[in-house]
Amino acid sequence: xxxxxxxxxxxxxxxxxxxxxxxxxxxxxxxxxxxxxxxxxxxxxxxxxxxxxxxxxxxxxxxxxxxxxxxxxxxxxxxxxxxxxxxxxxxxxxxxxxxxxxxxxxxxxxxxxxxxxxxxxxxxxxxxxxxxxxxxxxxxxxxxxxxxxxxxxxxxxxxxxxxxxxxxxxxxxxxxxxxxxxxxxxxxxxxxxxxxxxxxxxxxxxxxxxxxxxxxxxxxxxxxxxxxxxxxxxxxxxxxxxxxxxxxxxxxxxxxxxxxxxxxxxxxxxxxxxxxxxxxxxxxxxxxxx
Amino acid sequence: xxxxxxxxxxxxxxxxxxxxxxxxxxxxxxxxxxxxxxxxxxxxxxxxxxxxxxxxxxxxxxxxxxxxxxxxxxxxxxxxxxxxxxxxxxxxxxxxxxxxxxxxxxxxxxxxxxxxxxxxxxxxxxxxxxxxxxxxxxxxxxxxxxxxxxxxxxxxxxxxxxxxxxxxxxxxxxxxxxxxxxxxxxxxxxxxxxxxxxxxxxxxxxxxxxxxxxxxxxxxxxxxxxxxxxxxxxxxxxxxxxxxxxxxxxxxxxxxxxxxxxxxx
Numbered sequence: 247x248x249x250x251x252x253x254x255x256x257x258x259x260x261x262x263x264x265x266x267x268x269x270x271x272x273x274x275x276x277x278x279x280x281x282x283x284x285x286x287x288x289x290x291x292x293x294x295x296x297x298x299x300x301x302x303x304x305x306x307x308x309x310x311x312x313x314x315x316x317x318x319x320x321x322x323x324x325x326x327x328x329x330x331x332x333x334x335x336x337x338x339x340x341x342x343x344x345x346x347x348x349x350x351x352x353x354x355x356x357x358x359x360x361x362x363x364x365x366x367x368x369x370x371x372x373x374x375x376x377x378x379x380x381x382x383x384x385x386x387x388x389x390x391x392x393x394x395x396x397x398x399x400x401x402x403x404x405x406x407x408x409x410x411x412x413x414x415x416x417x418x419x420x421x422x423x424x425x426x427x428x429x430x431x432x433x434x435x436x437x438x439x440x441x442x443x444x445x446x447x448x449x450x451x452x453x454x455x456x457x458x459x460x461x462x463x464x465x466x467x468x469x470x471x472x473x474x475x476x477x478x479x480x481x482x483x484x485x486x487x488x489x490x491x492x493x494x495x496x497x498x499x500x501x502x503x504x505x506x507x508x509x510x511x512x513x514x515x516x517x518x519x520x521x522x523x524x525x526x527x528x529x530x531x532x533x534x535x536x
Numbered sequence: 537x538x539x540x541x542x543x544x545x546x547x548x549x550x551x552x553x554x555x556x557x558x559x560x561x562x563x564x565x566x567x568x569x570x571x572x573x574x575x576x577x578x579x580x581x582x583x584x585x586x587x588x589x590x591x592x593x594x595x596x597x598x599x600x601x602x603x604x605x606x607x608x609x610x611x612x613x614x615x616x617x618x619x620x621x622x623x624x625x626x627x628x629x630x631x632x633x634x635x636x637x638x639x640x641x642x643x644x645x646x647x648x649x650x651x652x653x654x655x656x657x658x659x660x661x662x663x664x665x666x667x668x669x670x671x672x673x674x675x676x677x678x679x680x681x682x683x684x685x686x687x688x689x690x691x692x693x694x695x696x697x698x699x700x701x702x703x704x705x706x707x708x709x710x711x712x713x714x715x716x717x718x719x720x721x722x723x724x725x726x727x728x729x730x731x732x733x734x735x736x737x738x739x740x741x742x743x744x745x746x747x748x749x750x751x752x753x754x755x756x757x758x759x760x761x762x763x764x765x766x767x768x769x770x771x772x773x774x775x776x777x778x779x780x781x782x783x784x785x786x787x788x789x790x791x792x793x794x795x796x797x798x799x800x801x
């Protein structure tokens with residue numbers, strides 16, 4: 247809508263005295279949010295500080311035990327691998343989605359959306375069937391005369407399964423950014439003598455980076471908190487932070503320790519989001535200006 | 537953009553592999569669901585419908601399926617009403633409070649599942665909501681709310697508010713305007729929000745695993761328990777049913793949308 251529009255849209259809360267109305271409309275959602283998210287999170291923070299007694303002993307325990315630090319580090323490593331695998335697989339795929347005709351694009355979109363919509367537990371079940379010792383991959387390997395490989399309850403298995411579940415979160419933002427890139431810029435670069443590869447690296451790749459950032463941050467953050475896939479595909483040597491939280495609370499009834507771990511996970515997530523927000527915003531602006 | 541033939545072939549090949557990686561693993565549940573033996577080992581032996589029969593007749597499975605349907609239906613309605621109201625409120629607010637509240641309402645999407653789960657579990661233990669319909673509905677509604685908010689907000693962004701002014705100037709009251717002008721125009725956003733809300737609840741597992749008890753289990757909880765407990769091919773049968781239902785819903789929906797668009801042009 248341009249500023250010179252003859253009939254302007256009515257401004258927000260045009261009539262004074264009715265400014266409270268929009269707030270009243272959001273109130274039910276906000277109240278539920280406070281009751282079902284705010285209050286529980288507050289409870290966890292308080293328990294991490296107060297059980298069994300007030301103080302920081304749960305945090306001291308968490309950062310003092312090498313086992314916990316190993317798991318923390320592993321959580322970051324696995325998430326980084328998952329993100330990397332997703333970027334590598336999603337980039338050419340999202341590019342192809344922008345380059346093909348509408349019919350092929352529909353097929354490509356369906357290939358992303360259908361697994362996206364199939365229940366996450368069912369998809370993890372499929373990976374159990376594929377990766378287990380008597381699974382598809384190993385029985386194919388054995389019938390071809392190779393010895394089987396250990397995939398389930400290994401880090402590799404967890405990364406393969408998680409990356410597949412998270413891939414749509416990378417493909418969709420990448421696709422939406424790539425769709426907006428003006429391909430005439432590539433033609434211009436090539437007409438000025440750039441080879442296709444150079445045109446790609448100096449023109450297309452930088453313009454598509456906002457999509458890579460957006461997708462990578464979503465995938466990394468979701469990976470950090472992943473619970474189901476590592477629980478079913480992983481073993482004791484690929485435990486992630488979420489599983490540790492669950493063990494502390496459900497099996498050991500250590501609400502303080504489990505809570506402290508949860509708070510660490512929560513704070514990490516929000517710090518990453520806060521760090522990412524300005525980067526993503528400025529990249530967007532840059533892409534828009536060019 | 538111009539590509540060398542070799543690059544083009546390579547790109548196609550890589551994308552084919554990615555597409556197979558996306559789709560093929562899920563398909564593996566189909567042959568496993570017809571297994572004659574009670575095992576998830578590959579390859580499946582023989583052919584039988586017994587696991588589908590078990591899904592329909594075993595109360596553990598059929599009840600959890602009905603529970604999921606019940607919870608997801610209530611959540612879809614509740615989240616859509618709350619989310620649509622909130623989206624309207626945010627749309628009519630000044631930018632600063634609107635952005636702040638929107639961020640607040642999207643937090644359920646980024647809070648790690650387990651952290652939220654132990655928090656809700658702690659509160660539910662105190663308020664005796666563990667294993668209750670109300671408990672499931674409240675938790676799932678809050679998780680589904682962001683999807684409704686995003687879908688309805690997107691519709692409101694392209695909605696021309698002068699139409700409301702026009703209706704009002706012709707004498708329609710606020711409610712009549714909403715019912716006859718605004719709602720029909722943003723209906724696609726509301727509908728897709730509702731669909732997302734249903735799917736979110738139907739599929740929710742992490743929080744559900746904590747707030748469940750033997751008296752009230754949802755389908756994902758039952759599937760998870762079955763995978764960890766024994767190699768029961770009933771999970772494969774359930775997976776197959778869900779896979780086909782999803783494919784028909786999404787595929788059919790997209791084809792219909794495509795046809796409608798073509799028809800309009």
